[in-house]
Every structure is written in C-alpha cells, then in structure tokens.
Amino acid sequence: MSAKLHVTLITETFPPEINGVANTLGRLCDGLRLRGHRVELVRPRQEEDQVRTADDDLLLCRGWPIPGYPGLQWGQSSMHKLLRRWTRQRPDVLYIATEGPLGLSALRAAKRLGITVISGFHTNFQQYTSQYGLGVLTRALTHYLRWFHNRSQMTVVPSVTQKQELGRRGFDRIELLSRGVDSQLFHPAKRSTELRECWGLKADDIAVLHVGRLAPEKNLGLLKTSFDALQASYPQLNLKMIVVGDGPQRAELEQRLPQAIFCGTQRGEALAMHYASADVFVFPSMTETFGNVVLEALASGLGVIAYDEAAAAQHIRHGHNGALAMPGDEEGFIDAARWVLEDSETLRRVRLNARQHASRQGWDAIIDVFERQLHSASQVGKVMPLGQVQL
Template identity: 75%
Template sequence: MSKSLHITLITETYAPEINGVANTLSRLCDGLRSRGHRVEVVRPRQNEDQLRAVGEDLMLCRGWPIPGYPGLQWGQSSMHKLLRRWQRNRPDVLYIATEGPLGLSALRAARRLHIAVVSGFHTNFQQYTRQYGLGFITRLITSYLRWFHNRSNATLVPSVSQKTELERRGFERLELLARGVDCQLFHPSKRSNFLRESWGLEPGDTAILHIGRLALEKNLGVLKTSFDALVSAYPDKKLKLVIVGDGPVRTTLQQQLPDAIFCGAQRGEALATHYASGDLFLFPSLTETFGNVVLEALASGLGVVAYDEAAAAQHIRHGHNGAVAMPGDEEGFIDSACWMLEDDETLRRVRLNARQHASRQGWTGIIEAFECYLRTASETRDGVVVGM
C-alpha cells in the first residue's frame, strides 16, 4: 500500500465561496482526505472564519478585495510565513490553484526549499482582460502565467481544448485532469412543481435556465438575444427566463431583462432543485477553462445549449444529449436553442440522454488521477524540475 502524502493546497478562493474553482478544490480535498492523505489548506481569511481555529491543516492569510468582484479576493503575499511553516513541517508536494500574490509567494518558497509543485490552470485571466477593455495587457498576463506554470513539475488543465491552447502558447508539462459531478445531488428527481409555480409556470410551460456568476466575461448578452429569438420562434409556448447566481452585472441584467426571474446565489439542495426545475439550459460563456455548470445541468436532466469548447466539447454530442455552436457563432447558438424546442419529443430525448451521460461522470476516477499526479511530483528529485 502506498504511503500517505502530506499535501498543501494553496488557493485564493475556497468553499463556501460560490464559483467553479472553489467547488472543484473542495471536492479534491475531501477526496484526498478520504484516501488517507493529510491535506493542509493555505488561503485568505473569509468572513466565516472569525471563530475558526487555525491549526496544522489550515493557514489563513490576509485577503484584498478584487475590484469589480464582490466576495472574491487576492491573498496577501506570505513567503516568509510559508518558509517558516514549511521548514518546521515540510509538505511532500504543493498544489497551487491560483496565480495571485499568495500563489506566487508559495511557488517562490517551494523552490527555495526544493518542495515539489503541481499547479492548476483554473481561470482564463488572459481572456478576461479583453472583456474588461484591457486587451493591451493580455500578452503581459499570458507571459506571467506561462512563466508561473512552467516553474511547476506539472500543470493540470481541465479540458483537451485548454491543453491544446496552452501548448500553443508555450506552456510545458501539461496534464489533463477533468471534472466530475455529484449525480446524487444533481438529479432530475429534485424537480419542484412548487418552485416552478413560484416562477409563474404551469404544467407544460418551459423554464429557460441560466446558472452561473453574473460577470462581464460570461458573455451574458447572448441570454437576451437567445430568449427573444425563442419567444419570437414559438409564440404559442409560454417561456420564462430564470437566472440563478449573483455578480457585478446583476443590476444591469435586471434592467435588460425586466421579465426574467432572478433567484440570486443558491447552494446545495436548493441549487440542485433550481437546476432540476428548469427545462432548457443556456450557457453562452466563451472564457471557461471547464464550466462545471454544464455537467451539473446535464446531470439534472436539462437540455443544454453551449459553445463547443471546454466541458461542452468534452461532454455534449450535438443533437444527442445537448446542442453546441461553434465558439462565437451567436446565430448558431440561437439556432441550437430553437432546435431544442422544435418539438416536445426532441427535448425529452435530449434530456434523457443528458442524464444518462452525466451519471457516468463521477469524481472517484478524477481524484485517483489527481493523487497520482501529486505522488509522481513528490518523487521528483528534491522537488526541482530538471533543467530549470
């Protein structure tokens, strides 16, 4: 039997914060602990931490708010604190999930102490700059991310398309680590007629659902154009647009979509109930490294329309268990949504196939692969990448 590892995870976001990175890291940590490993988490302090005791498996640092992103923060650089901590109790391997000041200080401390590092590419920051009118620094951010990740023993990416794109940009030692979904939590049986009635729907009506962070980089303008096109194409159907989530552009969206239902951020069983109570799921984002919500929607038995990249490219067969459009083809996206509602049998068949596919995408194999990558890195000589 392989020996258990002392693994330190460094991240600037963690549950109960609501985003794909926090959700994924929570799953991976729980999975590693259930397999007998010691997992230490280093992260910024959250509001919920006021009464939390900091121990050998949790180190909290100061956080700074990210402008325009309420509820998310950068972690303060903590190199000397990390050096002292790891000199006293040395980890076998680090997993650095974010590339901000905290992640950078962890990378520098690890290299000084010759501790192996695996990094994760969880967020397309270099694409966000274009959405925020900062395209002039895209090359600079890409250079920094490449420099950062090329100093780890391996960088884990969630999708084949992401791996191909980063290889093209000079990122090295990339490995694929997909994402899973909790198919017991996200299940069609969670459908609630009471919730649907609160949305103003009757049996036979259609809930057009979007779930995710309401931010500029999520391409949410397509929600309005798609919904307007569906209403125009199917005047005899009663359609209701339901948006679950929160974020910096929520107020703007509410002004643009005055008839939509805005449910705010949801967690756990409530989130699963919202998913299952929808019918068609629209996901227009073009900046995802993966997009956990796609798998959650499939598991909940929804007809999913997305662009053909990241999670959708891996998990949706067009016309079988969902519908995809070429990235950036807004007209194709709208056509896919219209096709999904063409007749009741099409949507019913797609939804059944979606659930069947997602039910095979559990976390067990992913956690095993993650453990393998960490163990391989920990066995690298002195934790140093040869030739660097």
C-alpha cells in the first residue's frame, strides 16, 4: 500500500459552483480522501460559507468577482497566511489548479518553503481574451501562464491535444491527467417521456441538445447555423433545439433561436434527465481544455457532434460513436450533424456505441493516475527543493 499524503489543493472555484473545473476538482478531492489521503483545501469564501470557519483541512480567503462570470471569484493573494500555515503543518505536495492571485501566492510560498508543486492547466484563458475583445493581452497572458506552470514540478493537462499545444508554446514537464464520467448518473435510463412532452416532442421526434456556459468563447453562433441547416435538410423531422445552461449570451441566443427551449442551469439528477431525454448533442466550442459535457453526453447515449479536439478527439471515433469536424470548419461541422441524422439506424447505432464507450471511462482510473503523479512529485520534493526547479 502506498504512503498516505498530505495534499493541499489551491483553487478559485470548487463545488457547489457549476463549471468543469469545479466538477473535476471535487472528484479528485473526494477520490483522494476515499483512499486515505489528507486533502487540505485553500479557496475563496463562497455564499454557502457565511457561517463557516476555517479548520485543519480548509482555509478560506477573500474573493473578488470576475467580470462576466457571475458566481466566480479571484482569490485574494494570501502568501503570509499560507507561509504561517504551512510552516506549522507542512504539506507533502501542492496542487495549484488556478493561476490567479491566490494560486500565485501559493506558488511563491511553496518556493520559499521548498514544497513541491504540481499545477493543473484547466482553462484556456489565453484563448478567451480574443473572444472578449482583449486580443492585445493574449501574448502577455500566454507568457505569464508559461512562466507560472514552468515553475512547478509538473503541469497536468486533460487532453492529448492540449499537451501538444502547450508543448509547442514552450511549456515544460507536461503530463496527461484525463477526466472521467459518472456513468451511473449520466445514463440513457434517465430518459423522461414527461420532459419530452413538455418540450413538445413525441417518441420519434428529435431533441438537439446543447449544455454549457452561454458565453462568447463557446462559439454559440454555430448552434443556430447548424440547427437551421438540419431543419432545411430534414423537413420531415420534428426537430427541437434544447439549451441547458446560463451566461452573458443567453438573451442574445434567445432572440436568435426563438423556437428553442432554454432550460437554464441544471444540476445532478435533473441535468442527467435533460441529457438522456435528448437525442443529439451539438458542441461547437473550440476553446476547451477538455469539455466534460462531451463525456456526459456520450454516457447519456447521445449522438455527439463536435470539433476534433480535447475530449471529442480523445473519446469520439468519427462514424462510430459520434461525428467530428476539423477545428474551425463550420461546413464540416454541419455535414457531421447531417450525417448523424441521415437515417434512424445510423443514429441508433451511434448512440449505442457512445454509451458503451463512456461506460468504461470511470473516475477510478483517473484518480489512480493522479495519485501516482502526486507520489512521484512528493518524492522529488524530498531530495530537491522547488527553488531549484527553475528556467
């Protein structure tokens, strides 16, 4: 049996906040604790923490809202607080999941104390800047992210395409840590006839689903383009666009897709029911480090159409358990969607293969890999202080 570790996880987002990073970190934290490791969490205070105080396994700091991202925060720089805490109770290894002020202060405190750091590259912030009209910042942000992650012993990324991209940009010591899916929660058996009737659909009608944050970086203009093309190509089918999620582009999308049904944010069993009650999943984003929703849709037995990168590249075999297009090829994306709906047997076969593949992508194997990475890093830290790991 491997030695039990004291792992400190530093993040600016964590459940019950709803986003892919929070979901992943919650799974990693729970998985390590189930295996007997001590996991200390350092994060900003959330609304649910109003009467909660810090303890040996939780350190709360002040946070500031992130513009355009309601409910998410930057964590306050807390270097001196972290130095005092880790001098008294020294972790074996840190996992820094976010690169904001809190993550930076943790990196500096760890360097001063000689504690080994693993960092996680969870969000393509350098790609988001152009989507928000801040393209001039892209180079500076990429430089900062490279500097930040190259000061850690290892940077873990969720997909092979992300590993290749960061390698080309000069990021060092990159390792793969993929993502899993709860295939019992996300299951075709959660399909609800009542929910489909509320959507105005009968048994043979087609629900085209999108799940995710409704924001500029998600390339949501392609939702309307592809849905319009499907309606024009298959006028004999009763197609309905279903959108699950919220964000700054919701009002604009509601205007552009007046016949679509917008369901807002869904969680847990309700989210699983929305997935399973659909038939096709359309995911036009090109800024994902992974895209957990792709695995959730596959596990729910949907025909997934996506660009050939991140989770889709890793888990979809075109023509077998989904349909892919080259990144940025909108016509190819629309053709992939048309192919999925070409005949009912094609869709039935793709959905069956999707479920079979996703049912083998559990979190246990991901936790195994993460546990080995943490052990490996902690051993390095015993012989070489972080201060020697520099560029």
